[in-house]
Amino acid sequence: MGISERKEREKQDMIKLILDEAMKLFIEEGYENVTMRKIADRIEYSATTIYLYFKDKSEIFYSLLKIAFDKFYESQLSVQNIPDPKERLMAHGLVYIKFAMNNPNYYELMFILDDPVTKMNCPEDWQTSTRTYDLLKKNIQECMDAGCIEKADIEVVAFGLWSLVHGIATLMIKRGFMVPEPFREYLIYNSIQYIFSGVIMK
Amino acid sequence: MGISERKEREKQDMIKLILDEAMKLFIEEGYENVTMRKIADRIEYSATTIYLYFKDKSEIFYSLLKIAFDKFYESQLSVQNIPDPKERLMAHGLVYIKFAMNNPNYYELMFILDDPVTKMNCPEDWQTSTRTYDLLKKNIQECMDAGCIEKADIEVVAFGLWSLVHGIATLMIKRGFMVPEPFREYLIYNSIQYIFSGVIMK
Amino acid sequence: MGISERKEREKQDMIKLILDEAMKLFIEEGYENVTMRKIADRIEYSATTIYLYFKDKSEIFYSLLKIAFDKFYESQLSVQNIPDPKERLMAHGLVYIKFAMNNPNYYELMFILDDPVTKMNCPEDWQTSTRTYDLLKKNIQECMDAGCIEKADIEVVAFGLWSLVHGIATLMIKRGFMVPEPFREYLIYNSIQYIFSGVIMK
Amino acid sequence: MGISERKEREKQDMIKLILDEAMKLFIEEGYENVTMRKIADRIEYSATTIYLYFKDKSEIFYSLLKIAFDKFYESQLSVQNIPDPKERLMAHGLVYIKFAMNNPNYYELMFILDDPVTKMNCPEDWQTSTRTYDLLKKNIQECMDAGCIEKADIEVVAFGLWSLVHGIATLMIKRGFMVPEPFREYLIYNSIQYIFSGVIMK
DNA sequence: AATGAATGAGAGTTCATTCAT
DNA sequence: AATGAATGAACTCTCATTCAT
Numbered sequence: 001m002g003i004s005e006r007k008e009r010e011k012q013d014m015i016k017l018i019l020d021e022a023m024k025l026f027i028e029e030g031y032e033n034v035t036m037r038k039i040a041d042r043i044e045y046s047a048t049t050i051y052l053y054f055k056d057k058s059e060i061f062y063s064l065l066k067i068a069f070d071k072f073y074e075s076q077l078s079v080q081n082i083p084d085p086k087e088r089l090m091a092h093g094l095v096y097i098k099f100a101m102n103n104p105n106y107y108e109l110m111f112i113l114d115d116p117v118t119k120m121n122c123p124e125d126w127q128t129s130t131r132t133y134d135l136l137k138k139n140i141q142e143c144m145d146a147g148c149i150e151k152a153d154i155e156v157v158a159f160g161l162w163s164l165v166h167g168i169a170t171l172m173i174k175r176g177f178m179v180p181e182p183f184r185e186y187l188i189y190n191s192i193q194y195i196f197s198g199v200i201m202k
Numbered sequence: 203m204g205i206s207e208r209k210e211r212e213k214q215d216m217i218k219l220i221l222d223e224a225m226k227l228f229i230e231e232g233y234e235n236v237t238m239r240k241i242a243d244r245i246e247y248s249a250t251t252i253y254l255y256f257k258d259k260s261e262i263f264y265s266l267l268k269i270a271f272d273k274f275y276e277s278q279l280s281v282q283n284i285p286d287p288k289e290r291l292m293a294h295g296l297v298y299i300k301f302a303m304n305n306p307n308y309y310e311l312m313f314i315l316d317d318p319v320t321k322m323n324c325p326e327d328w329q330t331s332t333r334t335y336d337l338l339k340k341n342i343q344e345c346m347d348a349g350c351i352e353k354a355d356i357e358v359v360a361f362g363l364w365s366l367v368h369g370i371a372t373l374m375i376k377r378g379f380m381v382p383e384p385f386r387e388y389l390i391y392n393s394i395q396y397i398f399s400g401v402i403m404k
Numbered sequence: 405m406g407i408s409e410r411k412e413r414e415k416q417d418m419i420k421l422i423l424d425e426a427m428k429l430f431i432e433e434g435y436e437n438v439t440m441r442k443i444a445d446r447i448e449y450s451a452t453t454i455y456l457y458f459k460d461k462s463e464i465f466y467s468l469l470k471i472a473f474d475k476f477y478e479s480q481l482s483v484q485n486i487p488d489p490k491e492r493l494m495a496h497g498l499v500y501i502k503f504a505m506n507n508p509n510y511y512e513l514m515f516i517l518d519d520p521v522t523k524m525n526c527p528e529d530w531q532t533s534t535r536t537y538d539l540l541k542k543n544i545q546e547c548m549d550a551g552c553i554e555k556a557d558i559e560v561v562a563f564g565l566w567s568l569v570h571g572i573a574t575l576m577i578k579r580g581f582m583v584p585e586p587f588r589e590y591l592i593y594n595s596i597q598y599i600f601s602g603v604i605m606k
Numbered sequence: 607m608g609i610s611e612r613k614e615r616e617k618q619d620m621i622k623l624i625l626d627e628a629m630k631l632f633i634e635e636g637y638e639n640v641t642m643r644k645i646a647d648r649i650e651y652s653a654t655t656i657y658l659y660f661k662d663k664s665e666i667f668y669s670l671l672k673i674a675f676d677k678f679y680e681s682q683l684s685v686q687n688i689p690d691p692k693e694r695l696m697a698h699g700l701v702y703i704k705f706a707m708n709n710p711n712y713y714e715l716m717f718i719l720d721d722p723v724t725k726m727n728c729p730e731d732w733q734t735s736t737r738t739y740d741l742l743k744k745n746i747q748e749c750m751d752a753g754c755i756e757k758a759d760i761e762v763v764a765f766g767l768w769s770l771v772h773g774i775a776t777l778m779i780k781r782g783f784m785v786p787e788p789f790r791e792y793l794i795y796n797s798i799q800y801i802f803s804g805v806i807m808k
Numbered sequence: 809a810a811t812g813a814a815t816g817a818g819a820g821t822t823c824a825t826t827c828a829t
Numbered sequence: 830a831a832t833g834a835a836t837g838a839a840c841t842c843t844c845a846t847t848c849a850t
Contacts, residue, residue: 007812014813030315032234035840046815048843057841112314112376152396159373160366160393167369171361174314191362194354198400212830238824248832250826259824414809436638440845450811452847461845516718516780556800563777564770564797571773575765578718595766598758602804613833620834642820652836654822663820 015053017043019067022060027105031061031113068106069132075099076132086148086200089139093165093192100169101188112170136162149200164195217255219245221269224262229307233263233315270308275334277301282337288350288402291341295367295394302371303390309371338364350402366397419457421447423471426464431509435465435517472510477536479503484539490552490604493543497569497596504573505592511573540566553604568599621659623649625673628666633711637667637719674712679738681705686741692754692806695745699771699798706775707794718776742768755806770801 021042025034036057040047054060079095082088100107137158143149149157168188172179179187223244227236238259242249256262281297284290302309339360345351351359370390374381381389425446429438440461444451458464483499486492504511541562547553553561572592576583583591627648631640642663646653660666685701688694706713743764749755755763774794778785785793 011812030234036842037840047841048815049813051842052813112372150396150400153392156389156392156396159370159389160397163369163373163393164362164366164397165369166373167365167367168361170314170372171365171368187358187361190355190358191365194352194358195362195366195397195401198352198402199397200400216830237822239822249824250832251830253825254830418809436636439843441843451845452811453809455846456809516776554800554804557796560793560796560800563774563793564801567773567777567797568766568770568801569773570777571769571771572765574718574776575769575772591762591765594759594762595769598756598762599766599770599801599805602756602806603801604804617833641818643818653820654836655834657821658834 011053018050018053018060019064023064023105023109026061026064026113027108064106064109068103068110071103071106072099072110073132076135080135085139085142085146089143089148089161089200090192090196092136092139093161093196094189096165097169097172097188097192100165101172104173107169108173111166112174133158133162143200147201161199165192168192213255220252220255220262221265225266225269228266228311229305232307233311266308267311270305270312271334273305273308274301274312278334278337287341287344287348291345291350291363291402292394292398294338294341295363295398296391298367299371299374299390299394302367303374306375309375313368314372314375335360335364345402352401352403363401366394370394415457422454422457422464423467427468427471427509430468430513431507434509435513468510469513472507472514473536475507475510476503476514480536480539489543489546489550493547493552493565493604494596494600496540496543497565497600498593500569501573501576501592501596504569505576508577511577515570516574516577537562537566547604551605565603568596572596617659621669624656624659624666625670629670629711629715632667632670632719633714670712670715674709674716675738677709677712678705678716682738682741691745691748691752695749695754695767695806696798696802698742698745699767699802700795702771703775703778703794703798706771707778710779713775714779717772718780739764739768749806753807767805770798774798 018039022034022039025038025042029038034057036047036050039060040050043050050060054063075095075098076092079088079091082091137154140149140154140157140161144151144154168191172184172188176184220241224236224241227240227244231240238249238252241262242252245252252262256265277297277300278294281290281293284293339356342351342356342359342363346353346356370393374386374390378386422443426438426443429442429446433442440451440454443464444454447454454464458467479499479502480496483492483495486495541558544553544558544561544565548555548558548561572595576588576592580588624645628640628645631644631648635644640663642653642656645656645666649656656666660669681701681704682698685694685697688697743760746755746760746763746767750757750760774797778790778794782790
C-alpha cells in the first residue's frame with residue numbers, strides 16, 4: 001500500500017515540478033520561446049523525461065491554463081456572499097486584482113499571452129473561462145436593480161469594469177517595475193476607489 | 203556635394219523600405235513569425251543585404267518600436283488643442299484606444315510584450331514612452347483646477363484612467379475575437395463613456 | 405526436478421510469445437516500423453522485459469529469420485514425394501511462390517533485405533538457407549536424368565529457374581499493387597506454366 | 607558571361623554530388639535509414655546546405671528515381687531496331703539485365719526498394735515507369751504474330767519474362783556475392799539462353 | 809521476474825547570421 | 830552595394846536501451 005502511494009506522490013511531484021518551471025518560462029519568454037530543452041534544464045532532467053509526464057508541449061500549456069482558470073474562478077466565488085451589491089461589486093474588483101497580483105504568472109497565462117484561449121480547441125475549457133465573467137454580469141445586474149449604479153447595457157458596463165481591473169492588473173504585472181514597491185498598493189487601491197466612487201451613485 | 207548626398211538619400215530610402223516591410227510583416231504575422239528571409243522577400247533584396255543596414259534582427263525591432271512611440275505621441279498631441287479640459291480628457295481616452303485599435307501590433311510591441319521596453323537601454327527612448335503619460339497628467343491637473351473632476355492625487359487618477367483605456371485596448375487586441383466585429387466599437391465607446399461620465403462631475 | 409523445468413518451460417513460452425507478436429508486427433507493418441514498445445504493448449509486458457529474453461532488437465530479428473528459413477525449407481520438403489520429376493519440379497516452383505505470397509514479410513526478410521543474411525555470422529545459419537537450393541538442384545538433376553528437360557549445367561538451370569520464381573515473388577510482393585487482386589493468381593500461375601512448358605520437353 | 611556560367615556549372619556539380627552520395631546511401635541503408643546528416647557527412651558539407659539545392663529529403667529521392675527511369679528507358683530503346691522479333695526479344699532481356707548490372711544502384715532504387723514508386727504521387731512519373739513495360743509487350747505481340755512463340759495472354763507472357771530477368775537481376779545484385787565474379791556472366795547469359803530457347807519455338 | 813523511470817542519440821527541418829566575391 | 834553559398838545552433842519529438850528497485 002505504501003509503495004504505490006509513494007510512487008503516485010512522486011509522480012505528482014514531478015508533474016508539479018514540470019508545471020512550475022514551465023510556467024515561469026512561459027511567462028519569461030513567451031510560449032514560442034519556451035523549448036522542451038529549456039524546461040528540461042530547469043528541472044534538471046533530460047528533455048525526454050518530460051514526455052513521460054506530458055504528451056507534448058501544448059499539453060503542458062493547457063494543464064497550466066486549466067489550473068489557472070480554476071483557481072481564478074474560486075477566488076471570485078469568495079466574495080459572492082457579500083449582501084450589499086455595491087460593496088460586492090467593489091469587492092469583486094479588489095479580489096480580481098488581488099488574484100492577479102498574487103498569481104501574476106497565472107494571470108499572464110490566462111489573459112495576456114496569445115496562445116492560450118485562442119488555441120484551446122476543447123469547448124469545455126471555454127466554459128471555465130467565461131463562467132467568471134457571468135458572475136460579474138450577475139452582480140452588475142443586481143446593482144442596477146438596487147439602484148446603486150446607473151442603468152445601462154449590462155455588456156457595456158461589464159466590459160468597462162473588467163477593462164479597468166484588467167488594465168490595472170496588466171500594467172502592474174508588466175510595467176509595475178516603473179512604480180516603487182510601497183507605492184503600488186496605494187496606487188491600485190485608490191485608483192480603483194476613485195473610479196468606482198464615480199460610477200456608484202450616492 | 204551631389205554624389206555623397208544622393209548616396210545618403212538612397213541609404214535612407216533603403217532603411218525606410220526595410221522598416222516599412224518589416225512593419226507590415228509584424229502587423230500581419232506578429233513578432234514571432236517575422237523572419238529575415240520574409241523581410242528580404244518583401245523588399246526584393248537578398249537577406250544578406252538587410253545586414254548592410256541593420257546590425258541584426260533586434261535592431262530592426264527597436265527601430266520599429268521607436269517609430270511606434272513617436273506615432274503614438276503624435277496621435278495624443280492631436281487632441282491637445284481642445285479647449286474644454288473635460289472634453290479633452292475624454293478625447294484623450296478615445297484617441298488612445300483608436301491608436302491601439304488601428305495599430306494593434308504596435309500597441310502590443312509597446313505595452314504588452316516584455317522585451318522591447320525592458321531591453322531599450324537608451325534612456326532617450328524612455329523619454330519617448332513617458333512624455334505621453336505626462337500629457338495625460340497635465341490634462342487631469344487642468345480638469346481638477348477647472349473643477350471638472352474630484353480632486354485627488356494626480357498619480358492615482360492618471361493611473362486609474364490609463365488602466366481603463368489600457369484594459370480596453372488589450373482586451374480588444376488579445377480577446378477581441380470574443381466580440382462580434384460590429385459590436386466592438388459600440389462596446390468600446392459606451393463603456394468608456396459610462397465610466398467617464400461617472401468620474402466627471404456635472 | 406519440477407521447478408527448474410517449469411521455469412525453463414515458462415521461459416520458452418515467453419520467447420515464443422515475443423517472437424510471435426514481433427512477427428505479426430513485422431508482417432503488418434514492415435521491418436522499419438516495428439519498435440520495442442509496440443512489441444511490448446502486444447505482449448502486454450513492459451519494454452524492459454523483452455530485454456530479459458533478447459539481447460537487443462536485432463536478436464529478435466535474427467531469431468525470426470531463422471524461423472523463416474526453417475518454415476521455408478519445410479514448405480519445400482512437402483513436394484519431395486511427388487514421383488514424377490517434371491511434375492515435382494513444377495510443384496517446386498509453385499510451392500516456392502506460394503510461400504512467398506503467404507509470407508511476404510518473411511520472404512522479404514530472407515531474400516530482399518540486405519541486412520539479415522549478410523549479417524548472419526553464424527555459419528550454421530547459412531546452411532539453413534542453402535539446403536533448400538540443394539533440393540532444387542537435386543530435382544533438376546533427376547529431370548535431366550529422366551530426359552524431361554534439356555541437359556545443361558545444373559548451376560545454370562537452377563539459377564534460371566530460381567530467378568524466375570524469385571522474380572515473380574518479388575514483383576508480386578513489391579509491385580503487386582499494380583495488379584488487381586483477383587488477377588494476381590491467374591498471372592502467377594499462367595506465367596510460370598507458360599515458361600515451364602517451354603522448358604520441359606514433351 | 608563566364609561568371610554566371612561557371613556558377614551554374616558549380617551548382618549542377620553540387621546537385622550531382624548530392625545525388626551521387628545520396629544514392630549510395632539509399633542503396634546501402636534503405637530510404638528510412640538515410641539521414642540528411644549522413645548525406646552531409648559524405649559530401650563534406652553541412653546538412654543545411656543540402657536544403658539549398660533540394661526542398662527536402664524526398665525531393666532528393668524522386669530526382670534520383672526520375673534519372674533512373676529515364677536512363678532505363680533509353681537503354682531499352684536501343685534494341686528496338688532489331689528486325690527479327692525473336693532476336694529482339696532476346697536482346698530485350700539481355701539489355702535489361704545489362705542495365706541492371708551496370709547500374710545496380712539505379713535498378714535497386716527503381717525496383718527493389720519500397721518507397722519509390724509507391725510514394726510517387728505525380729502520375730507523369732508513373733508513365734515514365736510503365737512505358738518501358740509497354741515496349742516489352744509490343745515486342746511479345748510481334749513474336750506471337752510472327753509465330754516465334756506460343757500464343758497466350760500477352761499480360762501473362764510479359765509478366766513471366768519480366769519476372770525472369772528481374773529475378774536474375776535482383777539475385778545478382780543482392781546475392782551476387784554468393785557467385786564468384788568470373789562465373790557470374792556465364793550464369794546470367796546461359797540461364798537466360800536456356801529458358802528463352804525453351805520458350806521460343808524452333 | 810518484471811518494471812517504471814530515465815536518458816543520449818538522433819530524426820527532418822528552419823533560423824539568423826557570416827563570408828567570399 | 831549586393832549577394833549566393835554556407836553553416837551552427839536550435840526546434841519538437843521518437844527510439845532503443847539501461848538502471849535501480
